Amino acid sequence: MARAELTADLVGRPAPAARRARAGGGLAAILSSPLVLGLALPVLLALVWEAAAALGLTSRRLMPPPSAIFATLFKLAASGDLWEHIWITTWRVAVGFVIGTVAGTLVGAAAGYSGLTRRLVDPTLQGLRAVPSIAWVPLFILWLGIFEQSKVALIAVGVFFPVYLGVMGEILSVDRKIVEVGRVFRLSGPALVRRILLPAILPAYILALRAGLGLGWMFVVAAEFMGASQGLGYLLVDGQQLGKPDQIIASILVFAVLGKLTDALLVAATRPFLRWKDGFAPAG
Amino acid sequence: MLRFDQIEKIYPNGTHALTHLSLELDAGEIVAIIGGSGCGKSTLLRLAAGLDRPSSGSVSVEDTVITAPHEAVGIVFQEPRLLPWLDVAGNIGFGLTHLPRAERHERVVRALERIGLAGYESAWPRELSGGQAQRVSIARALVARPKVLLLDEPFSALDAFTRADLQHALLALWEASRPTLALVTHDVEEAILLADRVVVMQPSPGRVFKEIRIDLPRPRHRLDDAFIAVERRVLHALDGSLGLARQRASTQANVAVGGW
Ligand SMILES: Nc1ncnc2c1ncn2[C@@H]1O[C@H](COP(=O)(O)OP(=O)(O)OP(=O)(O)O)[C@@H](O)[C@H]1O
Ligand SMILES: [Mg+2]
Numbered sequence: 001m002a003r004a005e006l007t008a009d010l011v012g013r014p015a016p017a018a019r020r021a022r023a024g025g026g027l028a029a030i031l032s033s034p035l036v037l038g039l040a041l042p043v044l045l046a047l048v049w050e051a052a053a054a055l056g057l058t059s060r061r062l063m064p065p066p067s068a069i070f071a072t073l074f075k076l077a078a079s080g081d082l083w084e085h086i087w088i089t090t091w092r093v094a095v096g097f098v099i100g101t102v103a104g105t106l107v108g109a110a111a112g113y114s115g116l117t118r119r120l121v122d123p124t125l126q127g128l129r130a131v132p133s134i135a136w137v138p139l140f141i142l143w144l145g146i147f148e149q150s151k152v153a154l155i156a157v158g159v160f161f162p163v164y165l166g167v168m169g170e171i172l173s174v175d176r177k178i179v180e181v182g183r184v185f186r187l188s189g190p191a192l193v194r195r196i197l198l199p200a201i202l203p204a205y206i207l208a209l210r211a212g213l214g215l216g217w218m219f220v221v222a223a224e225f226m227g228a229s230q231g232l233g234y235l236l237v238d239g240q241q242l243g244k245p246d247q248i249i250a251s252i253l254v255f256a257v258l259g260k261l262t263d264a265l266l267v268a269a270t271r272p273f274l275r276w277k278d279g280f281a282p283a284g
Numbered sequence: 285m286l287r288f289d290q291i292e293k294i295y296p297n298g299t300h301a302l303t304h305l306s307l308e309l310d311a312g313e314i315v316a317i318i319g320g321s322g323c324g325k326s327t328l329l330r331l332a333a334g335l336d337r338p339s340s341g342s343v344s345v346e347d348t349v350i351t352a353p354h355e356a357v358g359i360v361f362q363e364p365r366l367l368p369w370l371d372v373a374g375n376i377g378f379g380l381t382h383l384p385r386a387e388r389h390e391r392v393v394r395a396l397e398r399i400g401l402a403g404y405e406s407a408w409p410r411e412l413s414g415g416q417a418q419r420v421s422i423a424r425a426l427v428a429r430p431k432v433l434l435l436d437e438p439f440s441a442l443d444a445f446t447r448a449d450l451q452h453a454l455l456a457l458w459e460a461s462r463p464t465l466a467l468v469t470h471d472v473e474e475a476i477l478l479a480d481r482v483v484v485m486q487p488s489p490g491r492v493f494k495e496i497r498i499d500l501p502r503p504r505h506r507l508d509d510a511f512i513a514v515e516r517r518v519l520h521a522l523d524g525s526l527g528l529a530r531q532r533a534s535t536q537a538n539v540a541v542g543g544w
Contacts, residue, residue, distance in 0.1 A: 180335060181365050185379040185428070186353050195378075199369040276369045276408050 064246040069253070072246040086254060089231040092148070092223065093216045093262075096155025100212060103156070104163025105205075111164075112171025113193060122168070129161045134222055141226065151223035158219035159212040166208025170201035203277060206270045210263055217259045232258075285311040285464045286332060286357075286432045291341035293327055300489035301327045305341070307483060307492060309432070314458065314465040316475030316482045318518070320526050324490025325468040329434045332466065333359040345432055358430030358463075362437045364417035366409040372396070372420055373405040379428040395423040398457055415446035419453060426457055432464045440470065451477060455502075472518050476511060477504050482518055486525040493525040 030036060046066040052058050053065035060068070076082035107125070111118040136157060140150040174197055182196040198205075224233020232251050239247035286309040293302040301324045309315050317325050330336040331343050334353040343350045345357055366375045373392045380388045396402050399419040409417060418438060425433055435454075439447040451474060458465060469475050475482045479498055486493035496518055500510055 177361070177363065177365050178367065180361075181367065181378070183335060184333060184353050184359055186355065196367070199367070202369065276371075276410070278410055 062245055064249065069246050069249050072244075073250045073253070076247075076250065082254070085230060085232050085235055085251075086258065089220055089224065089233065090258065090262075092151050092231065093155060093213075093220050096152045096219070097159050097213055097216045099152065100156035100159025100216070101163050101209060104160040104208075104212065105167055107160075108164040108167025109171065109193060109197075112168040113189070113197065118168070125161075125164060129165075133158055133219055137222065137226055146227040151220070151228070154223045155216050155219045158215040162211040162215060163208050166204055166211070167201065170204040170208075171197050174200045202273055206266075206274070209270075210266055213262060213266060214259065217255065217262075221255075285309055285313070285346060286466065287344045288328070288332070289342050289344070291328075291331065291343065292339045293324070293331065293336075294339045302331075302338075303489040303491050305491050309464050309466060311431070311464055312462040313481065314467065314479045316479035317466060317468045317485060318470060318472060318475050318482060318522060319485030319490070319493070320487050320522075321470075322490075323485045323487035323525075325485060326436050327490065329359065329436050329466065329468060332432070332434055333357055335359075355428070356431040357434065358425035358428055358432070359434040360418075360422050360425050360436070360438045362440060364409070364414075364421040366412075366417055366420060366424075368409050371406045371408055372401065372412070375409065375420055376423045376427055378424060391427045395427045398460065399423045399453060413446075415442050415450060418442065418450060422450075422454065422457065426461070426463075429461060430463055432466065435465065435467045437468050437470065439474065447471075447474070454478070472515060472522065473506055476500070476514050476518060477506065484518070484521045484525050494521040496521060 049058075049063075050065045050067060053060060053063070058065075064072075073082070076085075107121065111122055133154065136154055137150075140153050144150040144153055178200060179192070179196055182192045187195060220231070221233040221236065224231040225237055228234040228237075232254055235251040236248055239245065239251065288305055288307040291302050291305040292300075294300050305324075305328070317328065319325055327336070331338050332345075332350060334350045334357065337351060345354060348354065348356075350357065367378065370378065373389075373396075376395050377388045377392045380391060383391070392405070393402075396404060399422065401416060401419060401423075404412075404416075409420070412420065418441075422435075422438065438454075439450050442450065455478060465478075467475070467478060476498055482496045482498060483492055484494045484496070485491065496514070498514055500508075500514065504511055506512075506515075
């Protein structure tokens with residue numbers, strides 16, 4: 001320990017909060033902001049694509065240029081249809097996500113905490129996990145009808161597995177030394193889960209939730225491919241059947257934006273719980 | 285206060301860690317336990333903490349047989365083992381959740397003052413130096429007001445300056461409530477500086493080799509002649525305990541020659 005630090009240690013002064021001074025600089029700062037950098041590539045691609053279409057290098061019929069796609073998007077938005085499709089799809093994902101997350105967390109925590117439960121349910125769940133998602137569709141439709149329940153169930157199944165695996169695997173790998181701290185203070189089983197195991201796995205849990213959310217968006221398309229009359233997945237099928245590639249690409253774009261947006265929301269909502277962690281933050 | 289009675293400990297893998305071990309610590313006594321690596325010191329403390337059970341024999345605190353962690357017994361590990369998701373105050377108050385918030389806060393604040401970390405309530409464990417973190421872990425054990433505090437090489441990972449610093453801090457904290465201390469250390473000087481009695485253990489399987497009472501007045505200084513004389517006695521005993529082991533080891537080493 002350096003002498004100055006030793007002195008500070010003895011005097012008991014709080015260490016100064018390390019605050020990184022941000023290098024300021026007008027245009028350079030704007031150009032290197034995450035938003036601008038993140039948008040640079042898609043904007044560049046769109047421009048190249050637009051130019052190619054204008055020069056007649058691509059087929060307008062199969063590969064509509066960005067301008068046509070945005071026109072379609074605006075038309076859909078102006079008529080109000082787009083918002084309804086977005087709303088219904090988001091609602092399905094949200095409900096499926098909540099159900100899948102709750103189930104995955106409970107079963108994962110039980111399997112992680114109790115060896116007996118794990119040996120009992122894990123082999124079965126691992127088997128079910130190997131079933132391709134689409135394979136569930138006919139069964140769910142048969143059981144739950146072609147309306148909301150079957151769609152939500154499919155999404156919940158998609159969300160369940162990454163959450164279950166994340167929770168169980170992480171609980172198993174929690175440091176025994178930290179668990180002993182809980183034992184020394186005589187925590188009961190549930191208290192041990194709540195005060196030691198869950199906080200210890202939180203960072204990995206959030207990753208599992210993000211993976212689950214991603215799968216939720218994937219499975220909603222599968223769900224809406226069959227027998228939906230609304231939703232972004234329906235827009236995709238509709239665009240294919242009516243030969244409207246602009247509508248297909250517009251829907252894909254909306255999916256991309258929604259997926260990214262909900263993921264960012266999840267990250268933002270969980271960030272306050274991870275303040276204790278300082279991760280690897282590469283410079284530049 | 286803390287009593288080990290005819291302890292045998294054989295781990296499930298067959299390792300015979302402790303045998304015929306009987307030892308008694310009086311109330312308020314500081315006992316240092318030293319001995320070569322692998323002679324069962326940590327095992328002994330884990331039995332006393334209720335983290336593990338003896339194969340036969342018993343550990344008791346004030347006539348209560350320890351079969352699981354007990355509120356009268358606290359332990360400080362070699363590593364601080366702070367919970368990274370709790371701030372310093374949360375870590376120190378971890379075992380006090382049964383208390384009203386105000387009282388918990390008061391005890392935590394007082395503990396922080398005692399360990400010289402006043403104002404660090406909301407620091408994260410990652411922001412602490414090794415010595416600071418170990419102070420917090422000692423405070424965490426002490427705020428629960430245990431009658432017996434077990435310390436398993438609590439300072440061994442620290443540099444000499446910090447170690448001397450924490451040895452004094454520990455004595456000061458001990459003065460405040462005078463719990464029984466069982467301190468495992470491999471530092472003979474540390475043992476004599478702090479303890480009323482030094483227990484030298486002998487390996488394979490672990491047992492008590494010799495007990496040496498330290499009657500030096502406090503504060504003790506390691507350069508005093510009396511201190512050095514005691515140190516020689518303890519080192520002598522330690523050599524004796526290891527000498528037996530060395531003979532066995534040399535026969536085993538012959539078998540192992542050329543192994544690498
Ligand atoms: N969980 C365990 N399972 C099996 N054997 C163990 C276990 N823990 C310790 N041992 C064995 O028991 C013996 C005593 O170990 P212990 O950790 O108590 O020694 P120690 O005196 O604390 O050593 P050190 O000074 O290196 O910390 C060793 O031979 C060790 O290999
Ligand atoms: Mg040890």
